[in-house]
Amino acid sequence: MKIQVSADLTYRFPEPTQIIGLVEAAYSADQIVVSEKLTLSPKVEVMSDAGLGGERRFRTCLLGDVTITYRAEVDNGDRALVPRNARQHLWGELPQEVLPYLLPSRFCPSDQFQRFALREFGDAGDGAGRVMAIMEWIGRHVDYVPGVSTAETDAAHTFTVRAGVCRDFTHLGITLCRALSIPSRAVSAYAVDLQPPDFHAVIEVFIGNRWWLVDPTRLAPVAGLVRIADGRDAADIAFLSSDKPCNLVSQAISAEWID
Incomplete structure (x- = not known):
């Protein structure tokens, strides 16, 4: 099944602040990222890499009011529910x-x-x-x-x-x-x-x-x-970690089926 996801996060950083962001859909075996775009406004350079589980963290330093915007189309296939006979392992x-x-x-x-x-x-x-x-x-x-x-x-x-x-x-x-x-x-x-x-x-x-x-x-x-x-x-799994205090100004998250 295909799903459209979006995140719009605006933060206020009173002084230069290092952050780690975690809002991008994971590259994992149970879902495919069909298309996506991550932007920060005002524009700043970011470093991004993937972890062993396919999660992707971006890192940068921010100051003032900054909006993080993410859009993606993801196909997560046909997710199965836990089967009743799934056994516990030693x-x-x-x-x-x-x-x-x-x-x-x-x-x-x-x-x-x-x-x-x-x-x-x-x-x-x-x-x-x-x-x-x-x-x-x-x-x-x-x-x-x-x-x-x-x-x-x-x-x-x-x-x-x-x-x-x-x-x-x-x-x-x-x-x-x-x-x-x-x-x-x-x-x-x-x-x-x-x-x-x-x-x-x-x-x-x-x-x-x-x-x-x-x-x-x-x-x-x-x-x-x-x-x-x-x-x-x-x-x-925090969606934003920082080395100094910051304030969340606004947040809008959505996830919708794509027909």
């Missing part, structure tokens, strides 16, 4: 590059949740059964409420307050999956049908010998996701 069966996603990270303290996860989801089957049980639990017990979390909120806090936004749902889902020894990572994406339109955070789990996308918020169809980047948690 640690010895996992590829080396998957192993870091078994471990706790800054926003996902999975080591603190092992007893709860085993008690709550240990009998839910194997692999896909456990993942779906975790998603069902989050759907029943966590409310989608903007404004109750901050950039510093971790999964333990979300577990306590039982509310948050996509980032918080994702961190909690990752934490519970890792607590059950299911490799799990955060994915940033453009998302068709997401309301209000914004960058979206979802989960990817490694079961059945591959990675599968899952949206714990259930706010956007997996078929309508355009991958930007993946990482251990939100710290790895």
Whole structure:
């Protein structure tokens, strides 16, 4: 399926500020970037390179009011949902590059949740059964409420307050999956049908010998996701990182099916 995505981000930089931007659609096996254009206004030189997962970060130094504009047409094929028979792997069966996603990270303290996860989801089957049980639990017990979390909120806090936004749902889902020894990572994406339109955070789990996308918020169809980047948690996939304080002036994000 083909999807048109766009991002218009205006920031104010009071002094020269180094930034890393992460808004371009990834070059990955599950999607093809048909066409795209990244511009910064006023025009500045940028350095851009691709990571091992196909994510693309651009780097530059900015001052004053700057608008970052990105447009792309992406074909993400026919994304499959997690099959019910996808099994969980023993640690010895996992590829080396998957192993870091078994471990706790800054926003996902999975080591603190092992007893709860085993008690709550240990009998839910194997692999896909456990993942779906975790998603069902989050759907029943966590409310989608903007404004109750901050950039510093971790999964333990979300577990306590039982509310948050996509980032918080994702961190909690990752934490519970890792607590059950299911490799799990955060994915940033453009998302068709997401309301209000914004960058979206979802989960990817490694079961059945591959990675599968899952949206714990259930706010956007997996078929309508355009991958930007993946990482251990939100710290790895922020759409803008800077070495000095800056202010977001305006933001407009969209993702639409192309007939």
